[in-house]
Amino acid sequence: MKYSIFSLARAAFSGHKTWQRTWRDASPRDRYDVVIIGGGGHGLATAWFLASEYGIRNVAVLEKGWIGSGNAGRNTTIIRSNYGLPGNSGFYELSMKLWERMEQDLNYNTMVSQRGVINLYHSDAQRDAYARRGNTMRINGIDAELLDLAAVRKMMPFLNFDNARFPVQGGLLQRRGGTARHDAVVWGYAHAASALGVDVIQNCEVTGFVRDANGKVTGVETSRGKIGAGKVGMAVAGSSSRVAAMAGLRLPIESHVLQAFVSEAIKPLIPGVMTFGAGHFYVSQSDKGGLVFGGDIDGYNSYAQRGNMPVMEDVCEGGMALMPMIGRVRLLRQWGGIMDMSMDGSPIIDKTPVDGLYLNAGWCYGGFKATPGSGLVFAHLLARDAPHEEAARFRLDRFRRGAMIDEKGVGAQPNLH
Amino acid sequence: MRIVCPFCGERELGEFTCLGDAKPVRPAAGASADEVFDYVYLRDNVAGETSEHWYHGGGCRAWLKITRNTLTHEISSVEPAAGVGAAKVGA
Amino acid sequence: MVSLAQTHRLESGGLIDRSAPLNFSFDGKIFAGFQGDTLASALIANGVKLVGRSFKYHRPRGILTAGSEEPNALVELRSGARREPNTKATTAELYDGLEAASQNRWPSLRHDLMAVNQLFAPIFVAGFYYKTFMWPAKFWEAIYEPAIRRAAGLGRAAGVADPDHYDKAWAHCDVLIAGSGPAGLAAALAAGRIGARVILCEEDFVLGGRLLADGGTIDSMPAAEWISRTLAELAALPDVRIMTRTTLFGVYDGGTYGAIEQVNDHLPSPPQHQVRQRLWRIVAKRSIVAAGAIERPIVFTGNDTPGVMMASAMRTYVARYAAAPARRVALFTNNADGWRTVETALGAGLQIAAVVDARPDVSSEHRALATKAGFPVLNGSVVGVEGGKDGVRKIAVSLIGGARAEVEADGLAVSGGWNPAVGLTSYHRGRPKWQDDISAFVPDSAPPGMMAAGAANGAYGLGACLRQGFAAGAAAAQSAGRAGNPGTAPVGDDETFSLTPLWHVAGKGKAFVDYQHDVTASDIELAQREGFESVEHLKRYTTLGMATDQGKTSNVAGLAIMAAVSAKSIPETGTTIYRPPYVPVAIGAFAGHHRDENFHATRLTPSHHWAAEQGAVFVDTGLWKRAQWYPRSGEKDWLESVTREVKAVRGGVGFCDVSTLGKIDVHGPDAGAFLDRVYINTFSSLAVGKARYGLMLREDGMVYDDGTTSRLAEDHYFLTTTTAKAGPVMQHLEFCRQVLFPELDAQLTSVSDQWAQFSIAGPKTRDLLREIVDPAEDLSNEGFPFMGAREVALRGGIKARLFRISFSGEMAFEISVPARYGDALVRNLMLAGKQFGVTPYGTEALGVMRIEKGHVAGPELNGTTTAADLGLAKMMSTKKDFVGRVMAGREALVAADRQVVVGIKPTDKTRRLRSGAHVIPKGEIPGPDNDLGYVTSVCFSPTLDQWIGLALVERGRERIGEIVHAHDPLRGEDYDVELCNPVFYDPDGGRQRG
């Protein structure tokens, strides 16, 4: 059923009894052309692009729990394409363009809200680094503006300009950046992919790979039986190493916990997305009114999906340093996600050394904004066996070659990215 | 998290920094680039018990080898790194 | 003062202090209450029923509960900069002058135009917004979203800086107890008597938990008397600490707990020098969750009408606060416990209109009570509530068997049973288990060291609470290693708990599950229909349980309804993940002291206060404050000051505080061998008395840091790092020493703070030094050659270290003295240097001179450059192993097309350069494929009288002499620059060697 204000009004007459499932409740079939492991945003987007762009509809998405139960459902919903290095800029802009048409593509309101993303700077050196980055964006056809102090003051008069330890000097603004409703992205892709024939299979945990005599992956073992596959794509960020290990692979990835926080709902207080340049704090306000914020990863390897107090305090200290008006706003919920932290802070989308097995991993804490782009380029790789041009640098062998994409310049130490 | 430093006793997480997996051992001089690549870049990234290098930078500045479960954060052992306490080894 | 009637205050009773009347205002109207009231109890005492509006439909709402589970009675407390949105009236302590306002309504609470949303209720079902507002795309940001955002949210934040202070503290104990009800107090008694260090946290301002409202007999005395005896005994124990107004909100790893103490929220503002709230990090060997249980509503049509209240809350208002929520009370219950409300109400002289009991049978005692008091017992369910903003008027009842009845009442008490407070026990992602006899989830697993006791553990009777609490206290103390005698446990009555599960009474009209978020039973049915059956999907799709009450009254009912419609059992349906904090906590408390200037520590150099006296402008460099330049009167801008400083150095002599560099003593017989492994170049061969520039890599082959290291003795090197990397390099070196190369006999100590270090530079440096250094010291080029390093005596007796090194390219020394002499040294330099025009210079002039000299610094050492990129490939020894050697050789890191450091200067000498501009081949249209690199550092060079800079440019060294385009679209600038040798000044180095 097509979603619109008219269908809603019609359904209202029947007490909304006429609505169907948002996606079909599929059970696994024996074989698919492509099996995607992971029913998060990336996996479902990949399936949708396979079906809609590449004409491959005999596709299953296997999810061990409920769709969106991983990082897709526990991130801070920011979308942006303000990267500074070749490889990243083009890819994230591709993704941004797909965000801009997502609701029409999917017939699902994912609440893509381009209210702007600003990275504040507090020193000349930081301004220069942002200038370099912003110019990269402009050269790649991405919108970027370097704001001075007066412009920031006008836009965000509530920041601490008077007695800050590290006074704000300006910011790098991407007006097209913003937020989207994370769960809706998952449901929207499931809705649209399912409509094109993709099987979205929940409560189906992959427990191993089926390999032929040559070692080629020909299917997966799951908690719901063996499923044959022409190709298998992994989109399980947070668990990439665990799943890859079933195929005997070791990855340049560590799993780390990133905490996120939301405040009680309050009337509109802040515009857009802000990141503090002198501490670990970024924030936006959801449509419901909660301040959604976060900071740095906890810094130790973890699969526990929960963090500890030092980082929680550190994040709130950053928040209070930046805008002391939030002192009496209450933190309502705290949670954690498992980040696939790669060795250079950038993702990996590539064939693996195992024939038939394809990898989409290493998103660090930037995975949400990449969702549509990741889906498209991974679908391309699965369909064509060659990288999409905007993902040509996200190769697995780049670490061995020395062609890292290291935005932060901290090297092979995942917890610093 | 609380870590029982073998020198200082139980201390809170904020005094420590985690570097990462302690299993990879730095290859000796003359090792191949592949061996060094493996050491620098590839990780088992275990979901479960694993050993890690932690630094008690906010305390006694000892590097520690900690066995910790990444699913529960439970710590089962803490040992000093090889070079800590070297004053008490045979000269 | 006006005397204000408290129309619904009972004549006697309650734990309020009638001798301490307090005035307060709600929506501008003045009311009176007493010390000991909450805002909610005081409003009730004044007959106020309507206190808020719901989130989506703006339905009128009243007070539902008497605790932190309250979904409805949220107010903006206080005003101005202290305005606190979404404050629960049920936990806000009354103080004189309290100001509260209702929220999420316009223009007023009684006449809220936003209630028009109710007209759209047929469309505004769960998740409706996912199905619409999609066309046209641009309308989302422009029209739909702003409207939604304005309508959403609840209260308004102050919007200005919080004027109050917060701090954070640590506490340590053997046994931590959450809750001061019978189980908590019994636990404290047992653990305390055994000799354990005990901390008991109670969110309320009075101790006793449910005993305060429900009373009972313990050890043959009234509960109140038992409480005061128990508190006296606990007070006499040296290591038992009772913290009221303190809520345990989270449990973290290793027995670390978070608690929030509302130190001064019960006052209009904190007294001078005191904080508003304090965040506690409590480290406990064992903990006992005795946080009780939360009574749960029954979902029926009209259940959100003001005047519908939880049965236990009604008891609390009547018994504890002597405030009557209604004069004529009806009770709707599915369990025996609800009947306590009847007893309490009758005891306070209120009328009972009827008891609607969903169970087929009611005990004979209760029947007798009904007969005696003359009210009917209706076996059935409430199916409708007549009433509105001003409360309940009439209740429609469907009797078992199908008959209907109506009851006139002005208040309806509801009890659907109790849910143990399983939050704390579940925060490590443990799921509670279903217990059939009480139809509730109880803790199954718990974080290490934690146990639950009493109602929090599903034990609802007073006797059981006391027994469980006492046993838990004793067990916790013992397992924490204490071995005293707990004495005997307090004894109380055992009550039987009889309940017939009832979650939802089907009917027409809205029946609310989540009051605050307006989630109805039919929303849950819709979610199920659309496939959102998983409880997590249910929560996310309908927003059930995501409001400020965190679903304390709604979650279990919601999933029970989901279980029913999806034909599963409740345990099969399961719970969502419980997430801390247990109650919402002010963000300011998590920040504590660390805000404004105190966000991070500040490091000051030894010459800081002297520089401040000179009027220096300071710049933040990491935690440091460094003098950036020293403006003089008449100078029109920073550039003029900096230019003067540079010229003064190049033409005479100046000095700069460089104490911020990291300084490390490397000692031991293997110190040289150690440095050989951490630097790319060799240090073991360095002669004593000499300094050498060193470069270190990360193991991935990228440049990590640089600095000058001197050999002061055979077994003693003095290593310097950049300011930014001082801490990380120390950690890295300790890693190398302790982990990578444990066989080496080397010792490391940070001496960053021991030495005040100054760079003295310029052709007259020696003249100045000779004034200050003991004349016996030979400072000639022969006696103290370039890169020499040694200790010298200064005039007046103290010792200093001199290093003949130069960052500026001038004849220069760095001098270091023990830090407490740093202030004296600058003053003496000024005194001695007056005759030479000595000029203090700041970091800007330092930066100008290093760019003129082509030295790389932070912008070039950006973590993605190799030694070769920086033009330092020749330093890499091929004769030894060192950190980063192998990975530095990877193909892409030695490729010919890498971006390398070059100099740039504008072809138009009057043009200003800016860092961050990109480099594009001349004549080409900028694009990703011809982006050759970017400008890293720029300055106005007074020496060359033009702007110059350094850049990282693809094949830069091959391009020297090429004119390229500096492209800076961010700042709207495009201009030609020439790529040149990065050493702009004295390329032969004659000046620094002279």
Next chain:
Amino acid sequence: MAEFSWLPRSPLEHALVAGAYGARDVEPGIALTEIRNFDLVQIMARRGRWADLANAAKARFGVSAPDTPKAVSASDVTLIWSGPDQFLALSKGGKHTMETLSQAFSQSASLSDQSHARALISVTGAQARTMLAKLSSIDLHPAVFPIGAAAATSMDHTSVNLWRGNDRPDGQAVFNLLVFATFAESLWHTMLDAAAEYGVDIGHSEEFA
């Protein structure tokens, strides 16, 4: 030629204002005293040389070098454990300076002068533990942190050496803090903020507490 004066200046000279601070309506619950002008030498045993160092220390100071988190005092020196195989020697009056100690430990240890790298603050008073609980994650309960206990720890993300000295004559516990000199002023302000509500008596001294 000018004659130069070399007056040492404490890192707290600017920030420390002697006298009362904070709440005035109560008996001061905290006394903060800076001790100025001391000698402090970091002594680190070399590889395999702990026994030699211990012997040398015993001979030089008359007490055993601390090998666990403790502070041990002799008549003219306090030895404060600062990490595995290392301790600090704190003294006054030039008795145990770098110069004088390097002879005694030349074979067994590496010495590093820290005399100017730290400020020394003593905290005492009825509320000392309460106030320190805001700064320190260490358990300072008398049974856990008795006289002579020491800790290398952090306050306000800054490294400190903390040890408990002898009680004051009135029975109040005394906590000594060595803080890095360039952080001292900042940490001092943090301490004052933590102490203000209890009333503070501020002073400085040339003598150890």
